[in-house]
Amino acid sequence: MVFEIARKEFLDLLRDxxxxxxxxxxxxxxxxxxxxGWRSWREVSAExxxxxxxxxRHFDEQEEKNPHAAAHYGLYVFKxxxxxxxxxxxxxxxxxxxxxxxxxxxxxAKDRPVRDSTAIQRFGELTAAVVLxxxxxxxxxxxxxxxxxxxxxxxxxRLLMSLGVSPRSIVLGKxxxxxxxxxxxxVPAAALGMLVLLAGGFHSERAWPHAPILGVAYSxxxxxxxxxxxxxxxxxxxxxxxLIILMALWIMNTTIAPRFATDLSRRLLPTxxxxxxxxxxxxxxxxxxxxxxxxDERLERLKSELLxxxxxxxxxxxxxxxxxxxLQASEDFGNEVHDRHRGRLEKTLGRQDTLRKALGILFPTLxxxxxxxxxxxxxxxxxxxxADAAESHRRKLVRELNRxxxxxxxxxxxxxxxxxxxxxxxxxxxxxxxxxPEILTRQTLGWVSLVTWFAAGIVLxxxxxxxxxxx
Amino acid sequence: xxxxxxLKYELRLLAADRTLAVVVLLLSLSVGYGxxxxxxxxxxxxxxxxxxxxxxxxxxxELKSRLAAPGSRGVPADQFGSTLGTRFAGLPPxxxxxxxxxxxxxxPYVTSITTTDHPSLVNDVEIENPTHLLTGRFDLGxxxxxxxxxxxxxxxxxxxxxxxxxxxxxxxxxxPVTLRTxxxxxxxxxxxxxxxxxxxxxxxxxxxxxxxxxxEKLVRLLLWLALVAIYGAxxxxxxTLVNALxxxxxxxxxxxxxxxxxxxxxxxxxxxVVVRSTHPMPSRVELTLALRTASxxxxxxxxxxxxRFLEAHPELVKGAAEADEFAVQSLAxxxxxxxxxxEILEDFERQLSRQQSLVDRxxxxxxxxxxxxxxxxxxxxxxxxxxLYLSQVASFHDHRRDYFRPRILRKEPIxxxxxxxxxxxAFEEESLGSVAGRVGTALIGLTLPTLVLAVMSRxxxxxxxIAGY
Numbered sequence: 001m002v003f004e005i006a007r008k009e010f011l012d013l014l015r016d017x018x019x020x021x022x023x024x025x026x027x028x029x030x031x032x033x034x035x036x037g038w039r040s041w042r043e044v045s046a047e048x049x050x051x052x053x054x055x056x057r058h059f060d061e062q063e064e065k066n067p068h069a070a071a072h073y074g075l076y077v078f079k080x081x082x083x084x085x086x087x088x089x090x091x092x093x094x095x096x097x098x099x100x101x102x103x104x105x106x107x108x109a110k111d112r113p114v115r116d117s118t119a120i121q122r123f124g125e126l127t128a129a130v131v132l133x134x135x136x137x138x139x140x141x142x143x144x145x146x147x148x149x150x151x152x153x154x155x156x157x158r159l160l161m162s163l164g165v166s167p168r169s170i171v172l173g174k175x176x177x178x179x180x181x182x183x184x185x186x187v188p189a190a191a192l193g194m195l196v197l198l199a200g201g202f203h204s205e206r207a208w209p210h211a212p213i214l215g216v217a218y219s220x221x222x223x224x225x226x227x228x229x230x231x232x233x234x235x236x237x238x239x240x241x242x243l244i245i246l247m248a249l250w251i252m253n254t255t256i257a258p259r260f261a262t263d264l265s266r267r268l269l270p271t272x273x274x275x276x277x278x279x280x281x282x283x284x285x286x287x288x289x290x291x292x293x294x295x296d297e298r299l300e301r302l303k304s305e306l307l308x309x310x311x312x313x314x315x316x317x318x319x320x321x322x323x324x325x326x327l328q329a330s331e332d333f334g335n336e337v338h339d340r341h342r343g344r345l346e347k348t349l350g351r352q353d354t355l356r357k358a359l360g361i362l363f364p365t366l367x368x369x370x371x372x373x374x375x376x377x378x379x380x381x382x383x384x385x386x387a388d389a390a391e392s393h394r395r396k397l398v399r400e401l402n403r404x405x406x407x408x409x410x411x412x413x414x415x416x417x418x419x420x421x422x423x424x425x426x427x428x429x430x431x432x433x434x435x436x437p438e439i440l441t442r443q444t445l446g447w448v449s450l451v452t453w454f455a456a457g458i459v460l461x462x463x464x465x466x467x468x469x470x471x
Numbered sequence: 472x473x474x475x476x477x478l479k480y481e482l483r484l485l486a487a488d489r490t491l492a493v494v495v496l497l498l499s500l501s502v503g504y505g506x507x508x509x510x511x512x513x514x515x516x517x518x519x520x521x522x523x524x525x526x527x528x529x530x531x532x533e534l535k536s537r538l539a540a541p542g543s544r545g546v547p548a549d550q551f552g553s554t555l556g557t558r559f560a561g562l563p564p565x566x567x568x569x570x571x572x573x574x575x576x577x578x579p580y581v582t583s584i585t586t587t588d589h590p591s592l593v594n595d596v597e598i599e600n601p602t603h604l605l606t607g608r609f610d611l612g613x614x615x616x617x618x619x620x621x622x623x624x625x626x627x628x629x630x631x632x633x634x635x636x637x638x639x640x641x642x643x644x645x646x647p648v649t650l651r652t653x654x655x656x657x658x659x660x661x662x663x664x665x666x667x668x669x670x671x672x673x674x675x676x677x678x679x680x681x682x683x684x685x686x687e688k689l690v691r692l693l694l695w696l697a698l699v700a701i702y703g704a705x706x707x708x709x710x711t712l713v714n715a716l717x718x719x720x721x722x723x724x725x726x727x728x729x730x731x732x733x734x735x736x737x738x739x740x741x742x743x744v745v746v747r748s749t750h751p752m753p754s755r756v757e758l759t760l761a762l763r764t765a766s767x768x769x770x771x772x773x774x775x776x777x778x779r780f781l782e783a784h785p786e787l788v789k790g791a792a793e794a795d796e797f798a799v800q801s802l803a804x805x806x807x808x809x810x811x812x813x814e815i816l817e818d819f820e821r822q823l824s825r826q827q828s829l830v831d832r833x834x835x836x837x838x839x840x841x842x843x844x845x846x847x848x849x850x851x852x853x854x855x856x857x858x859l860y861l862s863q864v865a866s867f868h869d870h871r872r873d874y875f876r877p878r879i880l881r882k883e884p885i886x887x888x889x890x891x892x893x894x895x896x897a898f899e900e901e902s903l904g905s906v907a908g909r910v911g912t913a914l915i916g917l918t919l920p921t922l923v924l925a926v927m928s929r930x931x932x933x934x935x936x937i938a939g940y
Binding site: 018022025029032036047048051054055058063076078090091093094095096097098108110111112113114115116117118119120121122123124125126130134135138142145146150239240243244247251255256258259260261262263265266267271272273274275276277279345349352353356379380383 | 501504508511515518519522523526573574577578581594595596597598599600601602603604605606607608609613617618621625629720721724725728729732735736737739740741742743744746747748752754755756757758759760763764767771819822823826827830833839840843844847853854
């Protein structure tokens with residue numbers, strides 16, 4: 001019986017304009033979004049990789065100069081595109097892609113792609129992730145809202161039950177039928193995604209465990225919409241009523257909740273203006289060692305300590321270059337100031353993220369959004385990781401250059417010069433994206449939300465099945 | 472007269488219905504939240520601009536007393552122009568900015584101007600959680616463009632079909648009333664209520680955040696109201712057309728929800744893809760590297776550049792044969808570096824304006840694009856105003872550089888009495904005429920499809936079946 005109901009439902013949907021029209025539009029959009037995403041991934045990742053090579057060359061090919069001058073010249077590092085970003089570019093267009101690493105200061109990531117865009121960018125981008133998070137659930141609502149409510153309206157539900165068909169088999173059969181119809185769109189889409197991933201020139205080994213997990217997350221999300229919609233349809237008197245309730249749920253989730261969350265977290269957890277942030281760092285730095293001005297109190301103390309340690313009277317007699325020591329001392333001081341301010345800011349931003357993830361418990365679309373971006377490597381955490389990796393590379397680079405000045409430049413002051421051999425011996429910037437377990441633990445709330453909603457949907461559907469009314 | 476009677480009864484029915492109360496409550500809550508968010512944002516921007524102005528004034532004051540002290544020999548002009556005398560060029564929030572946040576959370580609204588860095592390369596972006604930028608804000612613009620159509624559709628998706636389904640339609644039409652008058656009365660009643668509320672709420676929002684409008688603000692407010700009213704009329708007409716087709720309430724709801732999604736989200740997203748792929752932007756990554764290459768090259772050929780620079784700018788060295796060699800060289804390097812990237816910078820501007828004109832054409836495809844752009848223009852957060860700001864910043868930068876360059880070459884220090892006549896930046900608001908022109912086009916872009924839909928519903932209504940489908 002279950003199988004027959006499923007078959008009937010499936011055939012009904014196939015003949016229905018809703019599935020044909022909406023399904024065709026959504027499938028076309030999904031295809032277009034995937035291809036556009038893949039093309040831009042290919043262009044951007046080739047460009048970024050080439051840019052890093054060129055930036056390294058710029059650094060390596062510097063002429064002979066003082067190592068500290070080389071530290072001022074610095075190195076540009078570029079954020080590389082993660083493989084799955086072709087499905088979900090996430091916050092990538094809204095975060096800087098290049099960072100200038102130089103002595104004394106921590107620069108912000110710059111060149112946000114969104115800087116050069118028109119106002120329609122803010123309607124949202126056409127990405128595979130948007131189709132999966134926003135459009136497919138709407139298709140689910142459109143297909144599922146009448147499955148039981150309409151039978152009730154037309155009196156066929158009474159007829160069916162009078163034939164001795166149990167509510168359980170009706171619900172189960174319809175569930176299978178609807179799922180099979182949706183499968184007609186989802187399965188080819190997943191296959192297409194896999195095909196692009198395998199043949200698209202990605203480092204697929206980095207995407208391997210992530211892609212199936214992403215598939216699981218989306219299945220849970222869409223499955224949740226199917227069972228919740230079925231439950232609503234089973235409870236509502238008329239199909240119109242069911243549609244209104246489901247539309248309201250969908251709008252709350254996909255349209256209102258994200259923006260609501262944005263402003264709520266901005267209001268509850270405000271961040272300082274960039275100007276305030278920079279000027280409070282500047283004020284503190286001014287109060288400390290800057291390494292270029294002799295006569296600073298702390299610098300004097302450092303000097304006399306060194307002179308005493310090596311038992312000499314002047315810096316020229318030291319077996320090391322004092323400028324190197326002074327510069328590194330200033331660097332250490334600056335890092336400490338930056339860390340303090342940056343730490344405070346990151347804490348606020350992190351809390352904003354947590355608030356949003358917590359709201360994901362109420363609105364599953366928020367949850368899948370975070371999960372999807374995290375698995376695609378395009379969420380806030382990944383952008384922050386890149387900035388942190390760049391900063392630690394900056395510190396390493398500057399420290400090694402100062403160290404060379406200190407060790408090899410004894411007695412020469414700022415007259416000491418090093419050459420390309422030194423530049424080439426500097427460590428290379430390599431940024432390893434987060435490991436999977438870390439991504440998953442950061443997204444615990446998202447999983448909790450999806451699983452809870454899915455389970456709640458099943459419980460609701462079960463309840464509605466047991467107390468099914470024929471009118 | 473008959474229309475008036477229908478209108479009256481429909482209004483009574485609406486008032487008795489719970490749907491209207493719920494819908495109005497939700498709309499008011501959204502509007503309240505939206506306006507307060509917009510207001511908080513403009514206040515934040517104002518505070519930041521005030522901080523910048525205070526910092527600048529303090530720095531100049533301190534400098535002035537230092538320079539006025541006996542024995543002061545002034546500050547070298549190059550040092551002053553590049554660091555000590557940095558000016559902030561601020562873009563104050565637009566006249567009705569509290570109503571729309573628009574792009575103002577992405578685009579920098581204060582730029583620090585030095586003689587060394589070209590303003591289009593300065594990276595003065597505001598601190599913001601990237602996910603917030605991705606999502607966008609909950610402002611009145613969002614409520615109008617996205618939620619307001621939903622309210623309209625929720626109230627009017629079944630204006631005929633409900634009567635048909637309950638059997639009252641046949642009864643009603645047995646009276647001496649035409650279907651057209653009946654439908655018109657129903658739509659007009661809902662239109663009066665919803666558009667009336669939207670207009671009242673907008674006026675309230677302006678009164679709360681910007682005080683009693685007068686002069687230019689009043690004109691902007693009127694343009695805003697026109698946009699809101701015609702955008703509302705568009706959605707009402709669409710709902711009327713769908714009702715005139717005579718389907719069931721559920722089918723109407725489905726069709727209208729689908730059209731809403733298509734016009735508000737899908738078409739703009741496709742437009743975005745089309746715009747970006749027909750006029751692709753040059754890459755900022757490439758610009759960053761090109762800047763570095765140009766600067767390396769200029770530094771390497773420094774001494775030769777200096778003499779060429781002096782030949783090219785005889786006006787700068789007038790009466791200053793003993794021009795500082797180091798200063799000449801650094802100016803020459805700076806100029807050569809900028810020349811190395813002018814082409815890319817121009818490419819950016821060219822592509823962006825091409826994209827913008829394509830977007831402007833898309834206004835006629837999606838009423839949501841037309842409305843969003845129109846609302847942004849009226850509020851003073853639109854892209855045209857922003858481009859105006861950028862061009863004013865660029866010319867301020869050039870003007871300032873023209874002031875400092877001869878002084879740098881002549882080794883003339885900046886002294887206490889110079890501080891007062893140094894150029895300062897003040898944004899000149901765009902003219903009301905150009906705003907009204909752009910919004911006028913948007914209004915045409917909204918009116919045309921509304922009229923087409925109205926004509927279509929009229930002819931479709933003739934074939935309406937009072938019973939059955």
